[in-house]
Amino acid sequence: MRWRRLRPHRAPTGEESATRDRERMVAEQLESRGLRDEELLSAFRAVPRHRFVESDEAYGDRALPVGSGQTISQPYVVARMTAAARPTSGWLGASVLEVGTGSGYQAALLAEMGAEVISVERHPELAADAAARLSAAGYSDVQVVVGDGSRGWPAGAPYAAILVTAAGPSIPEPLLQQLSTDGGRLVMPIGAREHQLLTLVERHGSDATSRVLDPVVFVPLIGEFGFPAE
Ligand code: SAH
Numbered sequence: 001m002r003w004r005r006l007r008p009h010r011a012p013t014g015e016e017s018a019t020r021d022r023e024r025m026v027a028e029q030l031e032s033r034g035l036r037d038e039e040l041l042s043a044f045r046a047v048p049r050h051r052f053v054e055s056d057e058a059y060g061d062r063a064l065p066v067g068s069g070q071t072i073s074q075p076y077v078v079a080r081m082t083a084a085a086r087p088t089s090g091w092l093g094a095s096v097l098e099v100g101t102g103s104g105y106q107a108a109l110l111a112e113m114g115a116e117v118i119s120v121e122r123h124p125e126l127a128a129d130a131a132a133r134l135s136a137a138g139y140s141d142v143q144v145v146v147g148d149g150s151r152g153w154p155a156g157a158p159y160a161a162i163l164v165t166a167a168g169p170s171i172p173e174p175l176l177q178q179l180s181t182d183g184g185r186l187v188m189p190i191g192a193r194e195h196q197l198l199t200l201v202e203r204h205g206s207d208a209t210s211r212v213l214d215p216v217v218f219v220p221l222i223g224e225f226g227f228p229a230e
Pocket residue numbers: 066070071072073099100101102103104105106107120121122123126147148149150165166219220221222223224226
């Protein structure tokens with residue numbers, strides 16, 4: 001007689017199926033497009049994106065609304081941006097500024113990799129919701145602050161990395177000033193309101209070099225060093 005392992009017949013719980021959705025997202029959207037950094041891929045497997053963006057398509061290959069007319073980029077763009085901003089000495093303990101908290105998802109990924117994150121959001125309601133989601137998901141060390149992030153957040157400077165997740169016409173001067181002089185990296189979409197180029201700036205001393213990564217579409221950075229409010 002052969003023994004068969006009996007498996008209980010039950011539907012997977014929401015969390016189990018979310019875990020599977022994340023595995024698939026990482027394999028199909030990130031690894032297959034050439035992203036290989038294991039630390040980054042693990043963070044994408046760990047952070048519950050569905051708790052930040054409330055949509056049936058939380059793990060889909062697309063941008064999604066996050067409230068107040070704002071959107072979060074598709075996972076691949078979030079990953080590209082995060083990979084480009086990685087400090088030479090790694091994320092662990094690195095001080096990082098995010099401009100544009102939105103849902104809090106990007107901030108959670110950075111915190112998952114061990115960064116010390118300050119995230120600035122101009123909409124107070126979005127900031128409050130994001131802070132609540134971050135705490136509920138176990139990322140209560142992320143500091144969410146309300147303000148015009150186009151001016152940066154001088155209190156936490158210098159930053160090893162600055163990620164601007166909204167698009168501006170040019171790199172805001174205060175952000176360059178708040179970037180570490182020792183290889184600090186800033187990633188931001190630069191261009192018109194409707195379409196931009198994801199740009200990486202690296203600072204060494206008083207020198208800053210920049211490189212264009214990908215064409216992208218982000219919501220506008222509204223503020224003193226961004227676009228004017230409509
Ligand atoms: N990184 C977010 C998505 C950001 S969407 C996430 O992971 O979900 C862009 C965000 O930038 C929006 O929430 C918008 O309100 C915010 N924003 C636009 N201009 C800003 C400014 N000057 N300072 C801070 N936040 C700004």
